[in-house]
Amino acid sequence: MTIISLLSDICLLLGGIFTITGAVGLLRLPSFYTRLHAASVTESLAAPLLIVGIMLDTGFTLDAAKLVLIIVIMVVSNPTITHALCRAAVHGGTTPEMETKNTNKEQSQTETELSGKESK
Numbered sequence: 001m002t003i004i005s006l007l008s009d010i011c012l013l014l015g016g017i018f019t020i021t022g023a024v025g026l027l028r029l030p031s032f033y034t035r036l037h038a039a040s041v042t043e044s045l046a047a048p049l050l051i052v053g054i055m056l057d058t059g060f061t062l063d064a065a066k067l068v069l070i071i072v073i074m075v076v077s078n079p080t081i082t083h084a085l086c087r088a089a090v091h092g093g094t095t096p097e098m099e100t101k102n103t104n105k106e107q108s109q110t111e112t113e114l115s116g117k118e119s120k
Contacts, residue, residue, distance in 0.1 A: 004056050005056075005057070007056055008053045008054075008056035008057040009053070010053075011049045011050070011052045011053030011056065012049075012050060012053035012054075012057075014049050015045075015046045015047070015048075015049030015050035015052075015053060016046075016050070018041070018042060018045045018046035018049065019042060019046040019050070021038075021042075022038050022039060022041055022042025022046060023042070025037075025038025025039075025041075025042075026038050026039060030097075031096070031097055032089055032094055033086065033089070033094075033096045033097075036082060036085060036086065036089075039082075040078060040079070040082040043074065043078045043082075044074075044075070044078055044079070047074055048071050048074060048075065051067050051070060051071050051074075052067075052071070054067060055067040055068065
């Protein structure tokens with residue numbers, strides 16, 4: 001097994017892991033904006049890793065040059081598309097949820113517990 005083949009396998013494995021975590025994020029995350037974040041991470045990390053893995057596997061040919069062009073287009077366009085989707089959602093009336101899970105009562109109880117542990 002050569003080093004290039006090993007690097008190709010690592011890129012494909014990492015790309016697959018990022019793809020699976022992005023898919024789980026799309027299914028499990030609660031709001032539009034968090035789901036969009038999971039999708040953008042998948043587009044920005046998983047797809048280039050998978051393409052680099054394929055590029056290393058095919059060798060340095062014209063196909064690899066085309067794959068590099070695809071990566072460049074993806075890296076430039078994905079953040080722009082994600083930003084445009086967020087702005088369209090805001091203009092459409094979807095507001096991000098800014099509330100935290102901790103209420104003031106829970107936070108004061110946590111602070112009381114911490115101060116009680118520190119004084120003992």
